[in-house]
Amino acid sequence: MTDDPLWSVFVNACLINNFVLAYFLGICPFLGVSGKLATAGRMGGAVTFVMLVSSICAYGINHALIALDAPYLRLISFIAVIASTVQLVEMFIKKVSPALFRALGIFLPLITTNCAILGLALFQTNKGYDFAQCIAYALGAGAGFSLALVLMAGLREKLELARIPDVVRGTALSLLLAGILSISFMGFAGLGG
Amino acid sequence: MVDSFPHEETPSTDEFIKGLWRENPVFVQVLGMCPALAVSNTARNALAMGLATLFVLLMSNVVISSLRRFVPKEVRIATYILVIATFVTIVDYVLQAISLDLHKALGAFISLIVVNCLILGRAEAFASKNTAGKSAMDALGMGLGFTAALLSLGAVREILGSGALFGLPLFHDGFQPWVVMILPSGGFFALAGWLLLFNALQERRARLASPAAEPMR
Amino acid sequence: MNGIPAPAPAPRVWPMYRSLVGVGLLCGLLIVSVFELTRPVIQRNQAEALERAILQVLPEAVSSRTFRLVDQARFEALDGKPGGAPLAHAGYDADRRLVGLALEAQGMGYQDVIRLIYGYSFSEQAVIGIRVLESRETPGLGDRIETDPGFLENFERLDVSLADDLTRILHPVEAVKHGAKEHPWQVDGITGATISSVAIADILRRSTEEWIPRIHRSLDDFRVAE
Numbered sequence: 001m002t003d004d005p006l007w008s009v010f011v012n013a014c015l016i017n018n019f020v021l022a023y024f025l026g027i028c029p030f031l032g033v034s035g036k037l038a039t040a041g042r043m044g045g046a047v048t049f050v051m052l053v054s055s056i057c058a059y060g061i062n063h064a065l066i067a068l069d070a071p072y073l074r075l076i077s078f079i080a081v082i083a084s085t086v087q088l089v090e091m092f093i094k095k096v097s098p099a100l101f102r103a104l105g106i107f108l109p110l111i112t113t114n115c116a117i118l119g120l121a122l123f124q125t126n127k128g129y130d131f132a133q134c135i136a137y138a139l140g141a142g143a144g145f146s147l148a149l150v151l152m153a154g155l156r157e158k159l160e161l162a163r164i165p166d167v168v169r170g171t172a173l174s175l176l177l178a179g180i181l182s183i184s185f186m187g188f189a190g191l192g193g
Numbered sequence: 194m195v196d197s198f199p200h201e202e203t204p205s206t207d208e209f210i211k212g213l214w215r216e217n218p219v220f221v222q223v224l225g226m227c228p229a230l231a232v233s234n235t236a237r238n239a240l241a242m243g244l245a246t247l248f249v250l251l252m253s254n255v256v257i258s259s260l261r262r263f264v265p266k267e268v269r270i271a272t273y274i275l276v277i278a279t280f281v282t283i284v285d286y287v288l289q290a291i292s293l294d295l296h297k298a299l300g301a302f303i304s305l306i307v308v309n310c311l312i313l314g315r316a317e318a319f320a321s322k323n324t325a326g327k328s329a330m331d332a333l334g335m336g337l338g339f340t341a342a343l344l345s346l347g348a349v350r351e352i353l354g355s356g357a358l359f360g361l362p363l364f365h366d367g368f369q370p371w372v373v374m375i376l377p378s379g380g381f382f383a384l385a386g387w388l389l390l391f392n393a394l395q396e397r398r399a400r401l402a403s404p405a406a407e408p409m410r
Numbered sequence: 411m412n413g414i415p416a417p418a419p420a421p422r423v424w425p426m427y428r429s430l431v432g433v434g435l436l437c438g439l440l441i442v443s444v445f446e447l448t449r450p451v452i453q454r455n456q457a458e459a460l461e462r463a464i465l466q467v468l469p470e471a472v473s474s475r476t477f478r479l480v481d482q483a484r485f486e487a488l489d490g491k492p493g494g495a496p497l498a499h500a501g502y503d504a505d506r507r508l509v510g511l512a513l514e515a516q517g518m519g520y521q522d523v524i525r526l527i528y529g530y531s532f533s534e535q536a537v538i539g540i541r542v543l544e545s546r547e548t549p550g551l552g553d554r555i556e557t558d559p560g561f562l563e564n565f566e567r568l569d570v571s572l573a574d575d576l577t578r579i580l581h582p583v584e585a586v587k588h589g590a591k592e593h594p595w596q597v598d599g600i601t602g603a604t605i606s607s608v609a610i611a612d613i614l615r616r617s618t619e620e621w622i623p624r625i626h627r628s629l630d631d632f633r634v635a636e
């Protein structure tokens with residue numbers, strides 16, 4: 001399993017097993033901020049960035065825990081380290097590049113409790129990826145998340161103008177759209193061959 | 194929301210009831226969607242996931258509300274996460290000891306209970322301000338509401354998707370299963386269906402109740 | 411709320427440390443004790459599940475023993491010691507004679523990785539049973555690799571006999587279209603689940619080509635139990 005080529009890892013995380021549409025990870029931001037295309041793009045960027053950082057951290061922690069022979073601390077240290085890393089990154093960006101900080105806005109703190117981040121850390125550990133594969137996996141998952149978010153936002157912007165029964169408006173409509181998107185993403189299965 | 198003094202209210206049934214229906218975490222507040230959709234492809238998985246979440250919610254609510262006077266507010270979120278992650282790890286191991294098959298079916302989603310917004314949300318919104326007894330009632334109500342929602346999603350998906358409930362076949366052989374309901378997209382569709390039902394019910398109730406001055410429970 | 415912002419009291423650091431460290435210690439204690447309590451049960455469950463899978467793919471066997479490959483050449487009995495990656499499970503009948511081996515293999519399926527265990531019989535020189543341990547194939551289509559009786563029939567006797575020099579398999583396992591199976595080393599595919607059934611055949615071909623010659627070279631290693 002660990003000899004998958006990097007492109008296959010990337011395609012797998014991005015399209016075939018899209019985090020949002022196949023694993024249902026990160027549904028809350030997916031439904032919450034997919035109203036506008038511009039915000040969706042920025043959120044996607046922020047999530048990809050945090051995924052990359054936390055994937056590297058999780059790789060390090062996992063090796064430390066294996067060395068210590070303490071697998072039972074994995075979950076608690078993953079979540080603690082990811083949460084504090086996000087905080088550190090937030091402070092760092094605020095200091096170094098206020099423009100970027102404003103662009104990411106309120107999304108950074110929200111990301112801490114995004115299940116996609118923790119999910120990524122757990123899956124890459126379960127699959128036993130090496131360092132380069134972890135990076136490819138994180139980038140793929142981030143790209144897949146951004147793709148789903150942007151597609152969704154585009155669809156919802158179009159639907160703003162459509163005439164829809166009141167009962168369907170809101171979350172129910174978004175869920176129906178997500179279901180249809182999820183069916184279409186099934187067409188990508190088999191690419192990782 | 195001020196801490197009440199010695200004559201604390203007895204944990205009222207209201208804290209319990211509200212999670213079941215009026216503030217149902219999945220159908221009304223739309224919280225904790227990730228596990229709700231991911232593992233609800235059979236009724237058995239959905240029930241197991243619901244009960245695991247109920248346990249974590251109950252324990253962490255009780256612990257957090259009893260610790261609330263000792264933890265400075267600057268580090269409260271960090272403490273909540275520590276407590277929640279502890280109970281999730283415990284559930285993970287206990288479930289492995291009870292049934293390996295079930296653990297395999299739920300996979301990483303057991304660990305992902307940690308980031309279920311429902312649990313952190315109740316800790317911050319309720320348990321950090323109320324007594325242990327009230328928090329326990331709140332957690333029981335919310336947890337059972339969550340379980341019921343998951344179970345209804347899982348039942349719909351399993352009945353339509355494989356023509357069975359809890360693994361028992363329901364229809365005669367001529368039934369052609371709606372495979373789409375077991376696929377990930379089926380999760381979205383089933384939840385959308387339930388939300389539509391709830392919206393329609395609420396709208397109808399609002400229409401019926403509009404002349405009355407007192408809003409109905 | 412008097413309009414003048416009161417000077418924020420400097421947050422005291424000591425209570426924060428105290429509560430974080432205290433909660434952390436308590437949590438750690440709790441986790442470790444639950445881990446220690448459940449570990450024997452979990453290990454027993456895992457061992458039982460493995461044993462059941464082994465006996466299912468090797469119907470003649472009544473007991474099994476797990477071996478580890480050492481230095482790419484020799485097999486060493488584990489007997490409860492923690493293993494590592496390349497493992498072979500030997501099955502023995504009631505007279506403690508070696509009847510076959512159960513091997514684990516994995517590969518990419520349609521949706522995600524498929525993991526399976528298969529039984530190899532010495533007397534038949536064939537794969538005599540498989541069981542999928544893990545797969546996320548499409549329900550209703552790809553997951554028929556686990557349930558389709560016609561497909562599973564392929565593996566009741568799938569020929570993997572060796573060439574005379576014992577270094578290679580005479581006819582590597584191959585997948586053919588549904589209904590086109592002519593030889594005992596061919597796997598009859600499932601219509602509508604082509605990629606999944608080809609994936610199973612590929613996994614078996616790669617694993618048998620690697621393992622069966624190696625096992626025959628060091629056959630005596632497994633006989634220790636007799």
